[in-house]
Amino acid sequence: VSRSDRRLRALILPCLLSACAAEKTPPEPNTTGQADDLSDVVYEGVATDDALIELLSATAKQGPGGTVFDEPAEGAELAATTAPRFAWHVSASAEMRPAPSRSTQGPRLAQRERSLLESLAGAVSATAWAHGAPVNGRAYFLVLSTPKRPKALRVFTTELEYTPTAEAWQSVGTGDVTAKMLGAIFENNRVASGGGPFEGPPLHVHVVP
Amino acid sequence: MSRFVAITLLAASSSGLFGCSDAAPPAATGGGGSGSTGMTTGAGGAGGASDFDWGLPPGYPVPKVPTDNPMTTSKVELGRRLFYDVRLSGNQTYACATCHKQELAFTDGRAQGLGSTGELHSRGAMSVVNVGYLTRLTWANPLMKSLENQALVPMFGETPVELGLVGKEDELLSRLAAEPVYAELFPKAFPEEAKAISLSTITRALGAFERSILSYRSPYDRYAYGGDPKALSESARRGKELFFAEKLECFHCHGGFNFSDSVSHEGTAFEEVMFHNTGLYNIGGNGSYPPDNTGIHEITGIATDMGRFRAPTLRNIALTAPYMHDGNVATLDEALDHYTAGGRTIVNGPYAGVGSKNPYKSELIAGFTLSPEERADVKAFLESLTDVELTVDPRWSNPWGGP
Numbered sequence: 001v002s003r004s005d006r007r008l009r010a011l012i013l014p015c016l017l018s019a020c021a022a023e024k025t026p027p028e029p030n031t032t033g034q035a036d037d038l039s040d041v042v043y044e045g046v047a048t049d050d051a052l053i054e055l056l057s058a059t060a061k062q063g064p065g066g067t068v069f070d071e072p073a074e075g076a077e078l079a080a081t082t083a084p085r086f087a088w089h090v091s092a093s094a095e096m097r098p099a100p101s102r103s104t105q106g107p108r109l110a111q112r113e114r115s116l117l118e119s120l121a122g123a124v125s126a127t128a129w130a131h132g133a134p135v136n137g138r139a140y141f142l143v144l145s146t147p148k149r150p151k152a153l154r155v156f157t158t159e160l161e162y163t164p165t166a167e168a169w170q171s172v173g174t175g176d177v178t179a180k181m182l183g184a185i186f187e188n189n190r191v192a193s194g195g196g197p198f199e200g201p202p203l204h205v206h207v208v209p
Numbered sequence: 210m211s212r213f214v215a216i217t218l219l220a221a222s223s224s225g226l227f228g229c230s231d232a233a234p235p236a237a238t239g240g241g242g243s244g245s246t247g248m249t250t251g252a253g254g255a256g257g258a259s260d261f262d263w264g265l266p267p268g269y270p271v272p273k274v275p276t277d278n279p280m281t282t283s284k285v286e287l288g289r290r291l292f293y294d295v296r297l298s299g300n301q302t303y304a305c306a307t308c309h310k311q312e313l314a315f316t317d318g319r320a321q322g323l324g325s326t327g328e329l330h331s332r333g334a335m336s337v338v339n340v341g342y343l344t345r346l347t348w349a350n351p352l353m354k355s356l357e358n359q360a361l362v363p364m365f366g367e368t369p370v371e372l373g374l375v376g377k378e379d380e381l382l383s384r385l386a387a388e389p390v391y392a393e394l395f396p397k398a399f400p401e402e403a404k405a406i407s408l409s410t411i412t413r414a415l416g417a418f419e420r421s422i423l424s425y426r427s428p429y430d431r432y433a434y435g436g437d438p439k440a441l442s443e444s445a446r447r448g449k450e451l452f453f454a455e456k457l458e459c460f461h462c463h464g465g466f467n468f469s470d471s472v473s474h475e476g477t478a479f480e481e482v483m484f485h486n487t488g489l490y491n492i493g494g495n496g497s498y499p500p501d502n503t504g505i506h507e508i509t510g511i512a513t514d515m516g517r518f519r520a521p522t523l524r525n526i527a528l529t530a531p532y533m534h535d536g537n538v539a540t541l542d543e544a545l546d547h548y549t550a551g552g553r554t555i556v557n558g559p560y561a562g563v564g565s566k567n568p569y570k571s572e573l574i575a576g577f578t579l580s581p582e583e584r585a586d587v588k589a590f591l592e593s594l595t596d597v598e599l600t601v602d603p604r605w606s607n608p609w610g611g612p
Contacts, residue, residue, distance in 0.1 A: 046453045065267065067436065090436025099602055100262040133453040133460040137433030159446070160438040185268030185434060188465060193476055195268030 040151060042168065045158030051135040051189040052156045058191050060182055066091055066200030067140060067181045071161075076205045078177075083169035084205075086142060087161040088181060091200065135186040143180045144172055152177070172207065179203040261285065261421075264604070266434060269425055270466055270474035272341030278357060278413045280420065284398040286608075288418025290391070291411060293607045296384040297364065298325040299373030305363065305415070306607065308334040308371075312600050314525035315422065320536025324370045331369075331501045333536040336529055338599065339522055341420035344471045344480050348534045349504040349518045351482060356416035361408075382406055422605050424524045427596040441593055448590025451583055457548075458573045468523035468594065484517035485571045488552025488564035489533055496568045499560055502535055515569050525599065527592045541588055551576025 036056060038049060071087040078084050135158060142162060144153040152172045155162050164172075180202045185195030261280035263271060274280055291297060292305045303325035309315040315337040322330035332348050340346060346353040353359055363371035365378075374381055385391045386406050395405035398414055429449075431440035441449070452459045462470055462485055470483040484505050490498045498504065498516040506514040518534045532538040538547060547553045551574050552565030565576065579587065599605070 046450070070438070087438065088436075089438050099264045099598070099604060132455060133464055136464070136466050137430075138436055158433070160432070160436065183436075187270060192268040192270065 038154075040154055042153070042155045043157070044155060044162055045139075046133050046135065047139050047156040047158050048132060048135055048189055049156075051139055051186050052141065054186070054190050055139070055141055055156075055182065055184050055197055058184065058197050060197040060199045065183070065196055065198035067183055067198070068200055069179065069181070069203040072203070072205055074203055074205075078205050078207050080170060080172075080174050080207050080209050083164045083166055085161060085163045086179065088140070088200070089160060090138070090183070134189040136188060138183055138185050140181055140183040143182075145178050145180070146173060146175055149173070174207045174209050177205050177207050179205070263421070263423065265423065265425055269434060270342065270476075272420055272423075272474055273477075274420065275355070275357065275416075278416055280417055281398065283394065284414050284417045285421045287391075287394040287398040288414035288416070288421075289605065290394060290608050291415055292418050293609055294385075296388070297372055297374070297381065297411075299375075299377050300325055301384075303372055305372075308363075309337050311602075311605055311607075312528075314338050314424070314528040314596075314599060315605075316529045318530070320531045322369075322371070325373045326370045328369045330371075331499075332534045333531070335521060336525065337419050338422055338424045338525060339467050339469075341423065342467050342472045342474050343469075344473050345482050345519060347519070348521075349484065350508060351484065351505050352508065356419050357412045360412040360415040360419075364412075378408065381411075382408075385411070418605075422599075424522075424596040424599045426598045427524065428593040429590075430596070432593075442589060444586045444589040445593040446590075447583075448586035448588065448593075451579075451587050452590050457577055457579075457587070458575065459548075461573050462520040462571075463523045469520050471519055484514070484519055485574075486516035486518075486567060486569045487533075487547070487574050488567045488570040489537070489547070490516060490555070490560055491552070491562035491564045491567040492560050494562060494566070496570075497562075499535070504534075513569055516567065517569070523591060524594050525596055527595045528600070541591060545579070545584060545587065548574065549577060549579060 038052060038056075041049075041052065043049070067088040068091050069086065069088045072078060072084050076084075137158065139156060139158045140160075142153075142155040142157065143151065146152050149172075153164060153168055155164075181200050182197050183200070184191045184197040186192060187195075191197060259280055260282050262282075263280075265271060278284075292309075295301050295304045295307075297304055298307075307325075308317045308319075308322055310317055317334045320333055322332065322334045324330060335348060340356060344354065345351060346356065346359045347362075365372075365375045367375055385395075391406065395410060396402075399405050399410045402410055425434070428440045428445070431437045432446075451457055453464075462483070464470065465472055471481055473480055486496075486504070492498065496515050498506075503515055504517040506512070506517065508514075521529075526532075527541065530540060532541075532544050538544050538553075547564075550565055552563065552567060552570060554563045554565065555561045564570070565574075
């Protein structure tokens with residue numbers, strides 16, 4: 001399924017999910033307070049819209065598990081003409097913990113030719129097979145905002161870096177820009193138990209013409 | 210044969226239990242449960258609070274645990290002792306670990322298993338890594354659900370002989386009872402049992418130990434779960450993109466955190482059971498596989514089940530050659546050749562045939578093209594699934610001090 005299809009799905013899915021949820025169980029707390037139009041989101045790596053919807057419907061936590069920006073530097077002055085590389089890692093406190101010591105002594109497959117409508121219906125039941133691999137492991141929702149544009153650029157990615165296209169970077173504009181990151185560990189597009197979401201400290205940069 | 214073994218093997222047989230990694234099972238006679246069906250979450254189970262620590266990082270799936278076999282540190286330690294103990298074979302030459310070597314991600318490096326009496330098996334020894342996540346065990350038995358019951362097959366199975374213990378049940382118990390370490394460990398692991406050393410406690414301890422063997426520290430894990438940007442090479446990252454793309458279709462059968470299907474764990478509601486024909490054979494052009502190795506067709510007798518086997522995990526795949534159920538694919542390159550062509554062509558011999566045209570082949574094995582660079586990237590990604598720490602972790606190593 002193409003990126004354009006993904007975007008269409010992203011537009012329609014929140015409505016479908018919302019309708020579905022209304023018939024079944026109340027929706028989870030939403031950090032955005034209401035259904036979000038995700039059509040502007042750029043997807044990178046093997047990130048999926050289903051996973052993003054899951055992420056945004058869960059409550060974020062501060063603390064261990066959040067990301068730390070490696071690039072650009074906090075307070076950096078960036079040129080509007082050159083898209084910077086954003087890079088990050090998960091804070092050390094969330095890295096793989098050592099194995100516990102123990103005593104060593106003594107005692108179904110998707111139909112790939114589904115129509116878009118069918119695949120949308122499939123997505124409502126939280127299967128993402130029709131549009132690529134579901135997210136397993138961490139994925140990150142990077143949001144660049146300016147004082148006037150809280151959603152200047154939004155990216156959902158399974159990678160640990162992102163470099164905007166020239167067009168996307170120019171769309172952010174100049175002035176103060178804040179980068180925030182919301183991440184989680186997923187299993188088949190769902191936030192795993194104990195997997196967050198985690199929020200890291202924001203990054204502040206200044207973009208000059 | 211003791212009453213316990215007789216009853217258990219009868220039940221296993223009637224539910225198609227035989228059909229282990231290399232067993233030629235009798236015809237299935239219908240359904241029926243096989244072993245523990247009650248599963249709970251986490252380490253505890255019905256036994257109450259547990260001191261067991263899986264060692265998993267946050268957000269990583271936790272295996273389900275049978276309600277009648279909760280995880281405890283003592284039980285897992287006992288299971289480890291038994292897993293490496295040659296007294297668990299009839300002639301005291303083989304242990305479970307003989308065919309499931311830690312340094313090879315608990316495989317044996319052989320194309321086909323070799324039993325304790327020298328019998329060559331028709332299938333290779335599968336890895337026991339992450340078996341605690343599987344809804345079905347072994348290569349091709351849709352009825353094999355329980356690690357505890359499965360342990361009886363290598364111990365007492367006769368087609369083929371693996372550990373060769375049939376008829377030596379009492380001798381086995383006597384051997385173990387004479388070991389001072391076990392005199393302490395069995396009662397500690399099973400304090401509720403009046404008779405601590407029994408086939409039931411042996412298989413439960415083995416099941417608990419096998420369930421504890423988890424792979425979660427590969428470079429891929431450090432990147433995808435640990436958030437370490439230095440963990441994966443550029444090539445492996447490109448290979449990851451290819452692996453998860455529809456072009457290659459790999460992830461459909463080797464997806465999720467375990468790089469396999471037929472997985473469940475704490476929190477999963479549905480039980481997925483999948484078997485696949487990958488076009489490895491097409492003898493005579495009618496879809497046939499070698500007669501001693503026809504997959505779940507051996508159990509079900511359904512024509513379209515010909516050649517359908519469970520997709521093994523790709524975790525540690527670089528350590529577990531040779532590949533496929535009969536070890537007929539020697540290297541990762543050969544495996545990529547197979548999938549690139551959408552099936553294997555065998556030009557001469559009794560098994561000649563064009564696997565890509567196997568009428569029972571999965572629709573996902575359609576073939577693809579890879580540039581040399583892309584192929585190297587996919588291999589780099591597959592190699593990034595190697596969990597070196599798993600191969601030396603003392604939790605799963607030989608406690609008896611031997612090789």
